[in-house]
Amino acid sequence: MVIYRDTTNDIAVMVVDNTGIVGTLTSEGFTHSMFADESSYIAGKGILIIGYPLGIGIEDGRDNPVVRFGLLAQNSCAETFLIDGMVNHGNSGSPVFVITAHNTRVVGMVTAFKDDAIEVVDEKGIKSVTPYNSGLSVAVKSSWIEKAVEEANKRLRFE
DSSP, X not given: OEEEEETTTTEEEEOOOSSSOOOOOOOSSOOGGGBOOGGGOOTTOEEEEEEOXXXXXXXXXXXXXXXXXXXXXXXXXXXXXXXXXXXXXXXXTOEEEEEOSSOEEEEEEEEEEEEEEEEEEOTTSOEEEEEEEEEEEEEEXXXXXXXXXXXXXXXXXXX
């Protein structure tokens, strides 16, 4: 059940409930202190992207996410930031962690990767254009994820 949707930032808060009883959203894995603040968005910082690109890691019911390393490439927007780290289809919704010497914090969530195209020539000399993953990706900032969860909690309390 979708409780809250932010189409601008590509965030949805969903509740999976097998009992028919839906209560206040809680997170068993994350606390407020685990989310990064605005001071964490510095170009050049190392990040980890954890997810299931191209469906890898979920074959045969397994739960083995792929962990990739990247860099926070640019912080020029209030809602999103650019990362230099390879993501593919299946990484949407993947958490992005910023790495420091003292702690690791959730800095955002992957929402898209920047498609590009290159011209190639086959063995017969015929030119064609083929899709190319530029290695640049867009992630929504953790503050927007927290706002989405707060809004979902408000809606659950009043319904």
